[in-house]
Amino acid sequence: MSSPRGLSGLFRSRESSPVRFLSVETKMFHLASVIILSFVVRSAGCLFLLFLSTFAYSFFARSLRAHFFIVKRMIFFAAVSVALLAVVIREPAYLAGTAVRILARVFIMSSAGILFAATTSPTELIRALDTLRAPKTLIFPITVAVRFIPAIVRETGEIADSLKLKGISVGFFDFLRHPGIYYRAIFMPLVIRSISISDELAAAAEARCFGSPLKRTFLRRNKVSAGDFIFVSAMTLFLIGLIILDGKIRGVF
Amino acid sequence: MTLPAVKVENLSYRYPSSQAPALKGVNLEIGRGETVLIAGRSGCGKTTLARCLNGLIPHFHGGEISGKILVNGANPLTLPVWKTASSVGMIFQNPESQIFTLVVEDEVAFGPENLALPRTEISKRVDWAIAAVGLSRLKKKHVFELSDGQKQRLAVASALSCLPDILIFDEATSNLDKKAREDFLVLLTELKRRWGKTIILIDHRVSGLENVVDRVVLMENGSIAASGGRSILSDDRIVRKFGLRGCVFEGNPVFSPPKSAGEEIIEARSASFGYAGGFALNNVNFSIYRGESVAITGGNGSGKTTLLKLIAGLLKPGAGSIRLLERDTRKGRWNELSRVASVVLQNPDRQIFMNSVYEEVAFSRRIADPGKPSEEMVEKILFRMGISEIKNRHPHSLSQGEKQRVTVASAIAKRPDVLLLDEPTSGMDGYHLGLLIESLAKLKKDGLTIIIASHDAELLFKLCGRFFVIENGKVYETGGSLSNHMKFFCSQ
Structure with a gap:
């Protein structure tokens, strides 16, 4: 049987990282807000800031190895999609802008997704979704x-x-x-x-x-800690700041 | 009168994507507390029958079904799967595909949680099930840190926590080495003796089962072709006819001394390699010469696949060197190394992607020698591997045994100096094993150097002359005696 080492490495990241103190609900908030914002934000600078935030989170989650493994492949296919777009879009400036946005969004979304998967067990997710009455x-x-x-x-x-x-x-x-x-x-x-x-x-x-x-019952319940409130508050401030900055760059505000 | 645990009457079934029926008029009765082996060649319908018993067929897989089934007095064809699942536990072949959580106790609690039991009851069942399979000290352990044998025990505990009366094991030991398999068979005996479970084993590997089962049911082409007591597992005629493996093979290896006068194909000198998780192969030294057939064996997770990947250059040694026909694998380029060494990995599904068997083999030929005409050579290889008749079929429509021979054909189409095979017989029945051995024996006769990583005694003893054993990160050559290392071998 082939070795499960890669798989265990992917999951083990949460064991020794500060992210283990965060509840699944908080991680879901991070995932959803980052994905939504990657579409709302349009300036390259703000997309870069968003990317840096997921990168930092990944660093603290100690899941950079899994992160790079996936993101490298996602970027590869995004680049292929851009190459295919180049066949259809003949205007270089428009193509460049589109390509940067596609690459940045793919990077941000795949980073956030893999972070969530690498730091959350399916049972924790079921508990969280059940709490949210999904x-x-x-x-x-x-x-x-x-x-x-x-x-x-x-x-x-x-x-x-x-x-x-x-x-x-x-x-x-x-x-x-x-x-x-x-x-x-x-x-x-x-x-x-x-x-x-x-x-x-x-x-x-x-x-x-x-x-x-x-109605499912649980051996254990997910716990919400002070760390969750701190993380959610900081994340909310960052996201609001990012939206304002993006609006200013684009001349909306 | 006590109701039987299982009663099947005139059961027929056809998968939605298939024209031919998978089951035809099956009649079967299994008494409470009985241990029954349902055996037969791959594709004979034994897994399909098992999935009918726990309701996955027709509720999950769909298809057309007729006939009657009663399991514990209830009809799984009309009951929802979750209701049947609480009285029929199923343990699948690959333990990893059954794991949903990260911690042992969470995994065992998964079933009772779905049944909406109170927390105290879940806790009680978890403790009982974990103790019943002997994993109590690993209760808080991360599931991916368990060995393959422990993972399969965890799968049993996870099924047990729903308190089923009937347990179905679908080729549950096919990925286990000899020691883990023996431990697993002891656990089966315990489940029957101590907890009175009805046990249904689905398998074609029958080694060791002659002391565990009460009755054997043999299937062929979707029907029950024969049944009898455990003694029929020792009948050579039955074993051959139904493609079973295990009880009859009692071969011994024929050792050959290293052909040191010949050309050295592979040379490992003080080679070491370690994974981040702590596993390592240390100070590996050996030479393999042209025309030799070499076995690499060892327990689950001992590093057989790692050693093959090091030889092929897919992994690079951290210290020391491995030279493949004078090329240092740390410096060699992929396309150069892959021309010298062709590798057949365990799962053929990961390696085949063309539209027909012919194209699959021809593609490998083109990669190795672009621009050279290949038709005649491809035809010759197809004939040599016994797959000429299926050359126009889509590779993914073939059985696992046929797919494995297609991957071997693709590998030798590159005309490599050495062929490396990683667990090529995993899950293979006796019939397909025979065909694979026949094909590999022809290649051996042609003078191809063959290295096989496996713990399948029948395959290794019939083909190999030199035996390397990996234990605790060290690679030893057994040098004419395997008596100390027989614990690694099993007839799969």
């Missing part, structure tokens, strides 16, 4: 998706390894030279494995009564 039809797919992320990270790494072992270099310029081969060589196995893994996870969850319509 419907079961929403809780099930979200929980499986969060559990799915580390599994798919590992699969992507294994598929990239198998390509290297076939003698196919996995790099940005290699992709530009043979896009068809790379899309097929990476996406075909990834899609097949994704279907198989998500199917296994969902079946395993069903086999442990996850589909029960009863």
